[in-house]
Amino acid sequence: MKKKIIILGASGQLGKEFKYNKEFIKSFSCSFYDRNEIDISKISELENIFKNECPQFVINCAAYTDVEKAESEKDKANSVNNLSVKNLAMLSKKYNFTIIHFSTDYVFSKLYGRPFTETDKKSPINIYGETKHLGEEQIVKFAEKFLIFRISWVYGEWGKNFPKTIISLSRSKKKIDVVSDQIGSPTSTLMIVCLIHRIISSPNLDKNYGIYNLTPSGQCSWFDISELIHKRLRSKKSCKLETISPVNSDAFETIAKRPSYSVLDNSLIKKTFNLDIKDWSFYLNHFLDKVDEQYHDK
Numbered sequence: 001m002k003k004k005i006i007i008l009g010a011s012g013q014l015g016k017e018f019k020y021n022k023e024f025i026k027s028f029s030c031s032f033y034d035r036n037e038i039d040i041s042k043i044s045e046l047e048n049i050f051k052n053e054c055p056q057f058v059i060n061c062a063a064y065t066d067v068e069k070a071e072s073e074k075d076k077a078n079s080v081n082n083l084s085v086k087n088l089a090m091l092s093k094k095y096n097f098t099i100i101h102f103s104t105d106y107v108f109s110k111l112y113g114r115p116f117t118e119t120d121k122k123s124p125i126n127i128y129g130e131t132k133h134l135g136e137e138q139i140v141k142f143a144e145k146f147l148i149f150r151i152s153w154v155y156g157e158w159g160k161n162f163p164k165t166i167i168s169l170s171r172s173k174k175k176i177d178v179v180s181d182q183i184g185s186p187t188s189t190l191m192i193v194c195l196i197h198r199i200i201s202s203p204n205l206d207k208n209y210g211i212y213n214l215t216p217s218g219q220c221s222w223f224d225i226s227e228l229i230h231k232r233l234r235s236k237k238s239c240k241l242e243t244i245s246p247v248n249s250d251a252f253e254t255i256a257k258r259p260s261y262s263v264l265d266n267s268l269i270k271k272t273f274n275l276d277i278k279d280w281s282f283y284l285n286h287f288l289d290k291v292d293e294q295y296h297d298k
């Protein structure tokens, strides 16, 4: 029998990657719900669906993710990222499912001179990071069977993200400035879905619940990402971009602070689930190959 999985927040960039991943939907019995169908802040809507469908796993891709707006919409961000997650955690116990939830590198900001491990002390420096940190705590406190995956700088085929912005700018601008003093690890939605597929299928899952950093290996700046993209695109007819200049974060005015270093150490997830995780540039190149296929612009 295929495992029954409910995916919430199905129209976000990660939710859609699950929804349209052929291997994933072939292997499991999946139900997808977007915000119009289930609002995760409404406990009665959640409870109805769990009662009717008896899932073994619930993957929560729903979140308040606007880092800038969160600074002025703290209650909204807290409602989705913290209070609703508490409901999900409590319901996971009541209906006996494993909750899979996503958190962020933005729970960290203090520098240890090395990538962050799962047990490092958290220190979010913006409201989004704070609400995601509180959501993690709710799951740890109220759920029994859970996997929290900390991911960072997420990109993929669906929704808005940094690599897609650079691709788009390359078609209209000759010069752009890109921040070079924030260091992290860009995480592909396709990589996330493929690895979660493996993890859900793992025979010893019930001995390995907990928090895991789920990012590629290596580290880079936003500037490094844009340089790799430019290298791949510059021979194309549609590419107008000639120069990318590295700049410091203070060249762009933002409402929310971002950590200057938020690289996550992925050793624990690799060891626990015996995963082969490659460097960030491998996944970004793979993404660019797919973009190539779509645009046929050689």
Ligand SMILES: NC(=O)c1ccc[n+]([C@@H]2O[C@H](COP(=O)([O-])OP(=O)(O)OC[C@H]3O[C@@H](n4cnc5c(N)ncnc54)[C@H](OP(=O)(O)O)[C@@H]3O)[C@@H](O)[C@H]2O)c1
Binding pocket: 008, 009, 010, 011, 012, 013, 014, 015, 034, 035, 038, 039, 040, 041, 060, 061, 062, 063, 064, 065, 080, 102, 103, 104, 105, 132, 151, 152, 153, 154, 155, 159
């Ligand atoms: N994007 C990143 O760089 C990044 C980095 C680290 C961690 N993460 C985490 O990764 C997860 C997936 O993020 P993502 O990039 O896929 O974000 P996303 O594209 O913004 O998707 C989030 C989805 O959640 C939905 N949603 C918001 N409030 C809801 C509610 N009350 N009930 C049901 N659905 C609701 C949104 O719907 P609407 O669009 O209608 O609001 C949207 O479809 C999140 O937990 C996020 O915190 C993301």
